[in-house]
Amino acid sequence: HKTLKENGSETWTDLLMSPLNDDYGKVTHIIIAMRDVSKEVRLEHGLRQAQKMEAIGTLAGGIAHDFNNILMTMMLNTEFALKKMQDDFRVRQSLELSLKAGYRARDLVEQILTFGRSTGRELVPLKVSAIVKESLKMLRTSLPATVEVRQHIELESDTVMAAPSHIHQIIFNLCTNAAHAIGKERGILTVSLSEALADTDNYPDIPPGQYIILSVKDTGQGIAPEVMDRIFEPFFTSKAPGQGTGMGLAVVHGILSEIRGTVKVRSEPGKGTVFDIFLPKIQEK
Incomplete structure (x- = not known):
């Protein structure tokens, strides 16, 4: 049984009802047992998604290699x-x-291969904030003047294992998508960094540990619930023909698979979208 909380999150409950009869066979009471199975449902859904994306990646990678x-x-x-x-x-x-x-x-082809397999780029300790600042500076000139870019990326400790090009690519793809979602109207694109400790209670579908969260938020049109599970598939796009390849988010997914990161999406049609990129934090020496 699925219920919706006030904050919009879903809760899944396993409901068991059993009648109690008296000596004459008449039902006098009903025992109701409820168990929260939200964690199991989310883990099962995450596993199905991971298996589907792996299968698509293998297929796409094989085709792309031959085509290349x-x-x-x-x-x-x-x-x-x-x-x-x-x-x-x-x-x-x-x-x-x-x-x-x-x-x-x-x-x-390179984008498809990035989605389908490891790129082979060397992973090094790097400060996310420095790469994000550099990326936004380069990106600013390519975004429409109607998009206001805000950034909150000051963290004392934000070291992760990645290649600089990984972070550049994630920022470029997410911000480009955000600008497209905002469209011709005036809108705000916010890029922020934060830190979080993932455990089984607050993030049950993420491996426990300390994370740097790179968030890209827009005030665009949002993502329809019925397509949410497909947005990371190669070539899936809601854009008009000729306006995109549908590989932007697929590449982000491929990069995160390589650097053991995770992405979470929060969106509501007409109210915008937030992509939260969870990057495993490493201790600075």
């Missing part, structure tokens, strides 16, 4: 043809357009 081999052959031959066509402007122009399309396809 074909693509490289096409691009090498295009580059070779370009060198041979120095004098024919029209042919060169067509070949250059083909090569640009090949580079875009190669970038997409």
